[in-house]
Amino acid sequence: MELAMKPEQMKKKFFTPWVIALTLIAINGLIFLAIRFFWGIGAVTNLSNEHPWGIWIGIDVAAGVALAAGGFTTAALGHIMHRDKYEAVIRPALLTAMLGYTFVAVSVAVDLGRYYSIWHPLIYWNGNSALFEVGMCVMIYVTVLYIEFLPIVTERFIGRVNLPGVLSRLNGTIDKILRALDRGLNKTMFIFIIAGVVLSCLHQSSLGTLMIIAGPKMHPLWQTPVLPLLFLLSAFSVGFPMVIMESITASKSFGLKPETHILSKLGSMVGPLLGIYLAFKLGDMFIRETFVYLTELTTESVMFSIEILLGVVIPLRMFLSNEVRKSPTGLYIASVLVIFGVLLNRINNFLVAYTPPYETASYFPSIGEISVTLGFVCMEILLYRFFVKHFPIISIPDKAGINKAKYSIKGA
């Protein structure tokens, strides 16, 4: 049997040349964000009455939600199907999902004209609106993710609460609260874990329902009544590739050996998932006979072909190969292709496919929009690095042989 895995805090220093570069990109994004808040959305974006949604919705929100799918897919695998061997990847995936959804919420707020009214859906309901459903689900799911993360916080601080100065008098009380919290969560965590998976299935698919109401404004290659199903299936297939990509990147960054045996087992599930997605995508194309649009050379036909070939077909073939799954490089490339495919699919659905009836200019994101989007991505990576340094997230082989059960994830 392999060595037991145990989540540990990473010890490497926070700042490296790469981290400094990421920080600068993040600051650049913040500058443009400030302009947006002082002078309005029009001051930094290329949005118009023709193109009301840009990359802040297409990438930050739609693709952001899809790429955070690692959280619920690993939770389903590890907790619900109870496959213990995947425990090592659950915490990193949970952290990514938590950060990812937090930034989805922040991005929505940035894009809202009246960001300070973001809470309105809580009191003004519209059950007919797909956006209402997405909004409510995401709101609840973010809360669920924070609750799922709490046991990691209690594990980090129980017996180690050490506040400075006068506050140190509270140490005992806080420790007691943490212990009570830990016990409570231990008993109830499964409720939140199942809820997390249900909520994810709901809003991942409803995100696809969003564009259906745009009707003929959306290119027929993408506009289909099965969009919700396609969005859900693509979210299923991108979950594990995200986990694999992040795990390999983190291993490299922290000088660890990649957990190839776990990752290649995860990889073996990606092939079938991608296959199902591709089958529905192509089936839909043949039933609606939209392949006729592929015979003409347009932006839409080119983008659709890239999305299918580079983002689905090639990685599907790669994940079905034993050799690729056994090598970290192969796994990495295949995973990045799947991620690219889903990212492109969301961009295509929300931006490329959208052609308003009175279009005078096509949409391309402004420097400001790109800066903010890149800034958010960098902030997410920096926060990820901060969290894995200060909380036990990434599992390493447990050489000391400490009882594994002690650190098993609560609710498992």
Place this chain on the structure above:
Amino acid sequence: MNKQNRRDFLKSVTTVGITAAGLSAAAPTKLNAAPENVLSEDRMGVLVDTTVCIGCRKCEWACKESHGMHAGDIEDYDEKGIFNSRRRPDHTGHTVVNEYENDKNRSLPIYLKVQCMHCDRPACVSACIVGAFSKKESGAVIWDDSKCIGCRYCMVACPFQIPAFDYHKALEPDIHKCDFCFDRTKNGKLPACVEICPVETLTYGKRSDLIQVARNKIKNYPDRYLDHIFGETEVGGTSWLYLASKEFEKLDFPKLGKNPAPGVSESIQHGIFAYFIPPIALYALLGGIMWISKNRDKSEGEAH
């Protein structure tokens, strides 16, 4: 959950189940908490006879004037140079008149007034996340400033590309669109554009009557009009109806089917959330799988 025994687990599952059932019992009433969307038999409409319009743009002025927008001098609206480009309604004006070539008589261009069509089954009402849009008994589709969060989903949804947004306001940006002079008509007044129109291009009346009027016009003057009332059936019907001498597509009207714009998305939404049964069923299914997998693991552990 390692420490938790089977009875505890069952107990918790039951609790969750009861809570969920309670929620679902309360759900139908909550689901009705959709925005007002009345389709009154007596709803009003406007018939636009584009063969009559002279392009004086007085309607643009009256619209701005009655909605407290900067209207300027009415004389300035005689300026014809503005017709060199096609305009769309936006935050500076909720209606615009555009000029099109008349194939039958080049010296008499076709003028076309553009504003919200006030759909019978409006996409904006269905789409709006907070239900800030509503379809009133009068036929008007109006926007509620106090609910709007500025997400611009109405703009994505609208098949006529009508709602416009204040992109250059950092605080309280509004969605701009024709409100069918909701406040004026409520007090028995005509919509501002209808009232000022000097040549009776615009006829305000009950939508069902207007369709009759339009049919008679087409019957009596078959050379003057195309046999098509735009808005009678498009996207399930609109309160504003158009007659023209030239194909509507050549007048920049979008080609739309008869199905209401929100039809497909609403059936999907209501399918997924039919009395909350599908989500609850999924929850129960996953709970079951979780319980079985856990016990399988446990019995395997005991066997070793």
